[in-house]
Amino acid sequence: MKAADVRAKTLDELNDDLAALKKEQFNLRFQKATGQIERTARVKEVRRDIARIKTIAAEKSAGKKA
Template structure:
């Protein structure tokens, strides 16, 4: 997911996106642990999407606090 797509969402939608991504990342980690995951690059992409979403969420919260 691109940062520009995330910036169009509101704070509630971003929080939901972060929680969904965290759940997906947990599932992928479990698949990796049980050696069911064939494409390990998905873990990296999910982790970076989480970081991107959290960054945009923090920007929105700081902007709202001003």
Template structure:
């Protein structure tokens, strides 16, 4: 399994609405908690995964903040 998360590239995250981004943020925070717990108990095999999850969280926060400031636009809903 690869260490990085290719599904959370900034270009891919642009396509999600704010609610989906907040849900993904929650998932990543839960994963980070579990990874930290595994690291503390000595069960973590890939320490690089901690770094990748932290970066994913930062990417999501950045996109949400840029949308709040008007730097990025949220995807338009065409139904």
């Protein structure tokens, strides 16, 4: 997910995406623990996407308050 794509979304859409990514992260952790994970790099991608969404959501909410 690119930062430009994330910036184009509303806060509600960002929260929905964040919830979906956290679910995926949870499932990936279980797959890793049981040895069923196929794309190990996906764990890193999801973690970075979560951080990217949180950062941009914080910027947007701070921009509304200012």
